[in-house]
Amino acid sequence: MVINGCESVAEHPKVDAYKFEKPAHFPEPTYTFRNNQVNEKGFKLGKRLFNDPFLSRDGSISCSSCHVQSHAFADIMLHPFSFGVEDREGKRNAPPLFNLAFQKEFFWDGGVTHLDFTPILAFESEIEMDLSFEEVVARINRSADYQTLFKDAFGIEEVTGPYVLHALSQFMLMMVSADSKYDRYIKGDPKALTSLELDGLQLFRQHCESCHQEPLFTDLNYRNNGAQRSITDLGRETVTERMQDRAKFKVPSLRNIEVTSPYMHNARFETLQQVLDHYSDGVTEQLTIDPKVFADGKPVIALTSEEKEKIIAFLKTLTDPGFLSNPIFFNNND
Structure with a gap:
């Protein structure tokens, strides 16, 4: 469609920046998108959770403390090993996060077999966030702001563990690196x-x-x-x-x-x-x-x-x- 010699805006539909797209030269994803399709509200909620130190025992660290975007969501040289509450130091280097939709197992030892469950280990690790996942969900439920955000994203009245994990996965799934x-x-x-x-x-x-x-x-x-x-x-x-x-x-x-x-x-x-x-x-x-x-x-x-x-x-x-x-x-x- 051309108007006055110029292409109509309708010729170029707006790209959805919050929709997962498989790079053409990549294999098929392994993630179960049928259970958790990425959308803007879910992604932004996951981003907020990823960056919220309130979800650690003493409120001192978040997921992004060890996964820094400018370093491909890996840790920085200052922290060769993952660190957590009270400056506790782990024994392994925090790996980068990208192209997670194409992986079948997670962590250096492959101890988790689905992306949705990876945050639980960080939350409950004594050398990382040191907070039971049950308490993570309880803290979120005590926040009126989070309750509103979860209702907007998932249509729920009460926040439960699976929705917390789905939101975090939506954020991490969009970490696609394929344009080098x-x-x-x-x-x-x-x-x-x-x-x-x-x-x-x-x-x-x-x-x-x-x-x-x-x-x-x-x-x-x-x-x-x-x-x-x-x-x-x-x-x-x-x-x-x-x-x-x-x-x-x-x-x-x-x-x-x-x-x-x-x-x-x-x-x-x-x-x-x-x-x-x-x-x-x-x-x-x-x-x-x-x-x-x-x-x-x-x-x-x-x-x-x-x-x-x-x-x-x-x-x-x-x-x-x-x-x-x-x-x-x-x-x-x-």
Whole structure:
């Protein structure tokens, strides 16, 4: 439709910024959207909950205390391990949050199998928010403001636990990161990557992709990559109770890796150079060491300094500036 030589506004319907959209080059989501479709009111309610320190025992921290947007919703270098009430320090690095709709298990050890239930562990952890989920719901019910917001979002008169979790999931589900330089290259822009970055992509596919599979840049499996010099954290074994899972941790996505230092579950490395040096020279024999990184008495991934430089250049193309600065995630309590 054209009016006076100009296209009508009707030709360009408004994009719903609060509707989950699967990137075309991504796999199908695993999240059960049929039970919890994202909408603007639910998303904004989830954002408020995510940023509310009132939901910790002493009112000192919120989910966003350890999951900072500018760091891909990971923690900052100041806190290599997750921290909680009374400045209690955890034993693992808080992982980034994005592309959660495509994951089947959560946390470094995969101890939760549905996104809706992940906040409960943070609420009830003695080294994080240290508040029973029952009390979280009770506090919300004592707030007239929250009661109004939940009624508007879900049409309920009394707030119950499942609706609290659904609201938080709606906020986290929208954390989709899929518009990096790499993504533009994959979608058909041959000039999106430089020759150095393209060389890095080829080296990455040769040496790294068996564990960090495109497009999510993780195979969602659990592996022991030798990040612990001596094993003090049993990792996946704490969930499965199988010795063969000792010291295995979920393979993290490498998207936005440029801004999520420190690296590994134990925050052992501060730079990408140190990570690649570990794989080239630092992996040692352990009972459950992954054969993709150590076999026949030596590290598997042999890289020259030049090759490491190229891989790092490529890894930086996985940074998604639009995601890191998307204003819909800002903590403005709207």
